[in-house]
Amino acid sequence: MDPFDSNSTERANLPRNMIENSMFEEEPDVVDLAKDSTAFPTFPALDPDEVAYEPRSSRLLVRGLGENDMDEDEEDCESSARLLGMSFMNRSSAHRSSSSPYSRQAPPRSCSRPSARTMVVCVLFLVIVASMTMVLYFLPGCTFTKTGCRKATFEPVYPVSTNGELFPWALFRLPHSIRPLSYDLTLNPDLDNMIFTGCTVINMFVLHNTKRIVLHSANLNITKATFKLGDGEPSDVTVLEYKPNHQIAVKFSEDLKAGQHCVLTLDYSASLSHTYDGFYNSSYIDKDGNKRVLAATQFEPLSARKAFPCFDEPAFKATFLIRISRKPDFLTLSNMPKAKTTLLPNGLMQDEFEKTSVNMSTYLVAFIVANFSPISKNVSETLVSVYSVPEKMEHTDYALDTASKLLEFYNDFFEINYPLKKLDLVAIPDFLAGAMENWGLITFRETSLLVGKQSSPMEKQVVASVTAHELAHQWFGNLVTMSWWNDLWLNEGFATYMQYTSLQTVLPQLDIGNLFLAVRFRALDKDALNSSHAVSTEVNTPEQVEEMFDSVSYEKGASILLMLNASLPGDQQFRKGIIQYLKQFSGFNTDTDDLWNSLTQVEVSTQHQNVSEMMSSWTSQKGFPLVTVSLKGDQVTLTQEHFLLTSDNATHTSSLWNIPVTYVNDSCSLDPECRQVFTLKTKSGTFKLPGSVKWLKLNYRNTGFYIVHYGDEGWAALREALSNNVSVLTHEDRASLIHNIFALSRLGRVSFRHVLNLLNYLSNETETSPVTEALLQLNNIYRLLDKRQAHSLVARMKNYILSHFSSLINKQTWTEEDSVSKQELRSALLETACTLNEESCTQQAKALFKQYVESNGTSRIPGDLQQVVFNVAGQSTEDWLTLHNMYGHVTYDSEKRKMLRGLASTQDVRRIVWILKEGLKGDLIQTQELPLVISTVCNGFAGYLFAWDFIQENWDRLIEKFPVGSFAIQTIIKSATSQLSTQAHLHQVQGFFSSLKERGSQMRSVQEALETIRLNQRWMDKNLPTLQKWL
């Protein structure tokens, strides 16, 4: 039996140490049963604390949740009965929603483990029968008074705390009977010994009567705890800890009463983290060769709890007052401006920051202790500063200028001013993510923030787009925050969408449109897999939280917003809607429905469809539609189905989308005015054109999130039109045809011969986006053949690619080029040509490298060509050593990263093994670069099996550095497995990941890897003969 064969994100095992408590843990099997069966009349009544806050879209019946906040009444018997009723109500609403056309669930789950499931059903049934018996036994005796009722309350089975006492809480999510109002944090980091002590004072408000306070804490050693109720005296309390859930708790013998205020004060000590999250230490070597240490934070999603005890869920917003001590030659930064500095008796300085003027989620808190230097500028009411290590200050001008322009743009666009008095952008020498949007203190990887004056526009594009993304978060995410991680896309989809659209206005010379188009294609590729997930999806474990940071939340989120904007009448409708949303929910938390409701409210056109109705079909189900079009005279028929890549073609879903299908035709195809819209809500739809046409192109400029199949005749007509005149369609439309036909070949709907036929038009193509898309697709196939060791085909594929693009390749220059679009085209073409050993390309690259080395830093390689040149250098023994030597000395990080890729692209296996090991060690090559090293090694033939071995051997060390489910781990798995296509490799990959159990076997990226290998295998079996014949 294949445990990965089922369409599941379910966990195979009960949570760690929680076997006793499975009833109260979000066990997916239990949830499924609750959804698809009426065999279980009810669940036991829970006490109000058992009612954890849950956003509307991820309610779990097993918890007996209601939609509304609970109040004190619910502790009496009547409300227990009501709670029981609520279970019923929720169940029926779940049924209602599952019968809605947009929430039809994907394929039936395969019954791979009938016996386990049956066991779970039986155990559950017994538990429920027992609970019902207890309820029935107690209810008659209940006098419907509080006393009578309390006896009747079902007592859950609690886990055991570290001190042996029962821990008073069993769920992953916190209870919401207590709300934090403000935190007062004092931190004393010791960078010499890599430890810190802290004191956290939390002011809280009691929402419902309760005998416990439960909050988060991870790896903190709590040394003293006091508690004060109302105006009473503080007294010492015992803190219990349950490590598997990162929770601590204080129990009380008497109820804390709703409406009361209380204060918990916790003293603690901890080590600075050695990974990239929590309060972590980092270091760099300065220009004099001295090691300089620093400490910084990265809390999103679940690591604020590693720096201070807190209610670490996004919906628990509060204010923060932060104090940090430091040595006199260091500086500290936090979300707010510094209020005062005092000299401590031990000779250290203590900086106190203003109390936050806004309520914020814990994951947005940040602080840094370092010796950085700033440059600053006033923008409206805000002081904008960029910080870096002192020797890189000369690379900060561009970021300051760009951030200032973007801040002005967003203030104006959202009609809400950025609410803080300062905004710092800080380049951290060792930082895993691209950047993090902490409120008022955005942290970046150096390559995402620093560019030299000489840098190429492509490097500036990276800095501008990351800055635009993080600044957009100051509104989307910081001001209005998703209630829970299931709706992460509300943060990330929006920031990604704004990142591209703001730059089109603010810095049009960066030509960001090509990049946005390419990321939409990649989001489609990922979302076509069965292992994909709905944009808004249930999240119940830390690993699942980590996994939400993927291209579905980011790029698909952005794509569906683009589609919505493009389908609304007038260009201001969408903007009005999001202004309304931001104003209505400013300072609060939301879920997906709140956004659609705001957008629906501002609609002026009554004929226009309801936004909620349309968009919920895109956020509540995974995947996207394939639209097939057939044209008979002036009659057009469209049909939709789920574009689902499966290796057996046997899985079908009945998912339907509400698709705003756009189209143009041969008489009018370029101007936006030519665009017509037909809304396809049902399986198929028909409409009439004003007259007959030669061809139709659907999904004008690829603003919709769907793929189109034109049928044999439709494709032939488009092909002919393009071979007569490529300019008959926009370049986005041409790129979309190329992307779609490769996708259809992977789906098995068109033969690869059709793909090659379409590509014939490319000899006349000169625009960036169609060429780069075609190159990417062909290179993918080339690498598959290469890894398959299909030698004769590899050679023919190489000739095919080079001959198709030879005239374009020959036209490329090797000198400075200003246009970003031309740089993108040139670097893609030359990287392909040099990788395929095209002689004039490698000669040019070698000559440029030689000139660069001999000039001793005075001659420059154009930024967009550095990668090509360093890759070629990486292939020769002598140049590799030169490059290696330069890598150790170069300070400019963007160039340094390209050198690293050049080093990792070597085909010398001893060097490959060396570079993988160095990446893990983290001295010469920072560990943050390991995912990049692995992906580069995997692209080459010599190293991909070594890399796979390396990952298996070092898995535990990898997940120590990069959490299970994190984007870094997703990248590593994908790099190592996406080019495999044989049964033997499939078995190996499957065997390894299933042996990991809770160390990673349940990850969605593992399922994705296995699916991809199967699909590669199927594609190869089907298309190798075609390739033999036609290449």
Ligand SMILES: [Zn+2]
């Ligand atoms: Zn983001």
